[in-house]
Amino acid sequence: xxxxxxxxxxxxxxxxxxxxxxxxxxxxxxxxxxxxxxxxxxxxxxxxxxxxxxxxxxxxxxxxxxxxxxxxxxxxxxxxxxxxxxxxxxxxxxxxxxxxxxxxxxxxxxxxxxxxxxxxxxxxxxxxxxxxxxxxxxxxxxxxxxxxxxxxxxxxxxxxxxxxxxxxxxxxxxxxxxxxxxxxxxxxxxxxxxxxxxxxxxxxxxxxxxxxxxxxxxxxxxxxxxxxxxxxxxxxxxxxxxxxxxxxxxxxxxxxxxxxxxxxxxxxxxxxxxxxxxxxxxxxxxx
Amino acid sequence: xxxxxxxxxxxxxxxxxxxxxxxxxxxxxxxxxxxxxxxxxxxxxxxxxxxxxxxxxxxxxxxxxxxxxxxxxxxxxxxxxxxxxxxxxxxxxxxxxxxxxxxxxxxxxxxxxxxxxxxxxxxxxxxxxxxxxxxxxxxxxxxxxxxxxxxxxxxxxxxxxxxxxxxxxxxxxxxxxxxxxxxxxxxxxxxxxxxxxxxxxxxxxxxxxxxxxxxxxxxxxxxxxxxxxxxxxxxxxxxxxxxxxxxxxxxxxxxxxxxxxxxxxxxxxxxxxxxxxxxxxxxxxxxxxxxxxxxxxxxxxxxxxxxxxxxxxxxxxxxxxxxxxxxxxxxxxxxxxxxxxxxxxxxxxxxxxxxxxxxxxxxxxxxxxxxx
Numbered sequence: 312x313x314x315x316x317x318x319x320x321x322x323x324x325x326x327x328x329x330x331x332x333x334x335x336x337x338x339x340x341x342x343x344x345x346x347x348x349x350x351x352x353x354x355x356x357x358x359x360x361x362x363x364x365x366x367x368x369x370x371x372x373x374x375x376x377x378x379x380x381x382x383x384x385x386x387x388x389x390x391x392x393x394x395x396x397x398x399x400x401x402x403x404x405x406x407x408x409x410x411x412x413x414x415x416x417x418x419x420x421x422x423x424x425x426x427x428x429x430x431x432x433x434x435x436x437x438x439x440x441x442x443x444x445x446x447x448x449x450x451x452x453x454x455x456x457x458x459x460x461x462x463x464x465x466x467x468x469x470x471x472x473x474x475x476x477x478x479x480x481x482x483x484x485x486x487x488x489x490x491x492x493x494x495x496x497x498x499x500x501x502x503x504x505x506x507x508x509x510x511x512x513x514x515x516x517x518x519x520x521x522x523x524x525x526x527x528x529x530x531x532x533x534x535x536x537x538x539x540x541x542x543x544x545x546x547x548x549x550x551x552x553x554x555x556x557x558x559x560x561x562x563x564x565x566x567x568x569x570x571x572x573x574x575x576x577x578x579x580x581x582x583x584x585x586x587x588x589x590x591x592x593x594x595x596x597x598x
Numbered sequence: 599x600x601x602x603x604x605x606x607x608x609x610x611x612x613x614x615x616x617x618x619x620x621x622x623x624x625x626x627x628x629x630x631x632x633x634x635x636x637x638x639x640x641x642x643x644x645x646x647x648x649x650x651x652x653x654x655x656x657x658x659x660x661x662x663x664x665x666x667x668x669x670x671x672x673x674x675x676x677x678x679x680x681x682x683x684x685x686x687x688x689x690x691x692x693x694x695x696x697x698x699x700x701x702x703x704x705x706x707x708x709x710x711x712x713x714x715x716x717x718x719x720x721x722x723x724x725x726x727x728x729x730x731x732x733x734x735x736x737x738x739x740x741x742x743x744x745x746x747x748x749x750x751x752x753x754x755x756x757x758x759x760x761x762x763x764x765x766x767x768x769x770x771x772x773x774x775x776x777x778x779x780x781x782x783x784x785x786x787x788x789x790x791x792x793x794x795x796x797x798x799x800x801x802x803x804x805x806x807x808x809x810x811x812x813x814x815x816x817x818x819x820x821x822x823x824x825x826x827x828x829x830x831x832x833x834x835x836x837x838x839x840x841x842x843x844x845x846x847x848x849x850x851x852x853x854x855x856x857x858x859x860x861x862x863x864x865x866x867x868x869x870x871x872x873x874x875x876x877x878x879x880x881x882x883x884x885x886x887x888x889x890x891x892x893x894x895x896x897x898x899x900x901x902x903x904x905x906x907x908x909x910x911x912x913x914x915x916x917x918x919x920x921x922x923x924x925x926x927x928x929x930x931x932x933x934x935x936x937x938x939x940x941x942x943x944x945x946x947x948x949x950x951x952x953x954x955x956x957x958x959x960x961x962x963x964x965x966x967x968x969x970x
Contacts, residue, residue, distance in 0.1 A: 487681060487683070489679045489680075489681045489683035490683050490685060490686075492648075492650050492670075492677075492679070492683065493677070493679060493683035493684075493685070493744075494685075494696075495649070495650065495669065495670040495671060496648060496649075496650075496670045496671065496675065496676065496677045496697075497671070497696050497697035497700055497744075497748075498671040498697050498700035498701050499671065499700060500669070500671075503700075507696075508685055508687075511687045512685075512686060512687055
């Protein structure tokens with residue numbers, strides 16, 4: 312990808328290249344500055360959190376905030392991470408398990424309501440999660456799923472599934488029918504062809520779908536706030552809020568928590584970045 | 599190996615009737631080519647035999663078994679697709695072994711059969727490669743290899759050579775022919791390329807608009823076409839057709855727009871019922887010869903050379919003879935002659951040609967069926 316970028320850049324005028332780079336630098340700075348400030352604050356000793364010093368690594372840098380977040384039993388950081396991981400991984404897995412066959416059906420089979428069904432799935436994406444909050448809450452009460460991870464996962468699924476189905480369906484559409492037919496003749500059932508031929512070929516699309524579903528659940532706050540009320544069940548976005556007091560917020564540990572929490576997402580992103588770039592463009596460029 | 603029998607086979611996609619009741623028996627061990635223009639139903643027929651489409655009427659037998667309701671995997675067939683349909687995530691070896699493994703063949707036997715097929719198709723050095731690392735010709739061989747390791751009763755091939763370049767196509771055609779001679783498995787091959795059909799098939803089935811127009815050996819369909827469609831479809835350049843009026847009393851004549859040809863004694867009986875009626879006279883380009891003729895049977899016809907195509911070993915002359923008034927609907931008579939490259943003709947020349955009437959054809963103007 313980088314190769315293509317530079318190749319293309321070579322043909323452009325120096326002014327254009329300068330402009331492009333300038334815009335990129337400004338965009339990167341705008342994106343990175345808040346993150347860097349959070350890192351800086353997380354490294355400050357508790358006495359100088361509100362210092363006006365702008366250096367990235369403060370002169371009296373300390374890992375005390377990290378230590379308190381990671382090892383203070385009163386904070387419960389590991390519980391939040393554990394809860395978040397569990398909710399996010401299950402959301403991603405269930406989204407994949409349900410979205411892949413659904414998307415395959417939308418891609419390959421003719422059935423009544425196929426087109427309206429697809430459009431309906433798309434329409435659900437137009438509503439912000441906050442708008443669905445009240446109906447979701449009422450449904451979860453009816454199902455006795457308040458203060459239950461499954462209730463939260465169910466809510467996240469309602470956001471992640473339609474999106475995953477659309478992404479996967481777009482990808483399955485690019486896989487020629489001949490491959491399944493060859494598999495049928497070789498001796499598989501339609502289900503066998505799906506598992507042995509289609510799914511192995513769809514790793515890029517499956518990876519990004521899983522990543523998006525994971526991230527949907529990982530950083531979500533509002534629904535979690537409504538569904539989970541017991542502290543022991545808090546996911547990290549809820550947990551970090553407990554670090555805020557009514558009169559005083561301990562910004563050092565708060566920032567340290569923010570930094571630590573972004574690590575799994577960064578790692579996941581790096582692991583799947585190869586697929587992310589190819590996966591997002593595959594539907595567009597593959598015949 | 600098995601005989602394949604189609605009985606009144608029909609297929610409709612919604613309101614469109616693609617196959618209109620086909621009856622066809624493919625003898626055990628034959629190489630049969632289904633030939634026809636795009637949309638004639640040949641690929642649909644193949645897919646019905648494979649079990650990839652469901653028939654809307656009729657029966658399909660492979661051997662003694664009626665297979666209409668069997669899924670593809672239970673029909674004991676193998677298919678080579680136009681796109682080859684190799685599994686991109688598997689190596690050549692795995693592509694070939696996939697079907698055997700699914701059928702629960704022991705690992706040693708899988709290995710032995712894949713190696714044998716690879717050896718036969720010269721694929722042994724490529725076994726560890728993925729399809730994307732192969733050339734078009736190699737992919738085609740893997741697709742054939744995947745079919746032959748299975749040892750099926752019937753091979754189905756859907757235009758397997760159409761993605762190859764001209765040279766490789768000729769080479770692969772010969773290889774397929776040899777392979778069939780060696781394995782002797784009943785093979786049904788779909789193509790729209792008549793050169794492939796004529797060279798590969800023991801039997802050629804010509805289809806059009808969902809109907810079998812003729813089935814026969816390549817020389818049958820070329821020399822004795824059953825109707826005007828077959829006559830026009832088989833052969834390149836196609837047969838020349840002239841609207842003709844059957845005239846005369848004792849001796850019959852074809853009266854064309856601007857010239858008149860005698861009906862040979864052998865053909866008189868067949869044409870007698872058409873006296874006074876319009877028919878279609880057909881003659882292949884290679885049966886239009888340059889020269890003055892003998893004035894009796896081989897009557898010379900004067901024509902103008904509109905276009906001359908030199909193909910190296912032969913010349914195609916696109917000729918036209920002046921319009922006449924004998925047949926009301928006649929347009930200017932254009933026809934093609936396939937002549938020796940030494941022929942001294944130039945574009946714009948007026949030349950004399952004679953028709954080899956012994957190899958001419960006549961078709962009913964309405965039903966288009968061959969009269970002789």
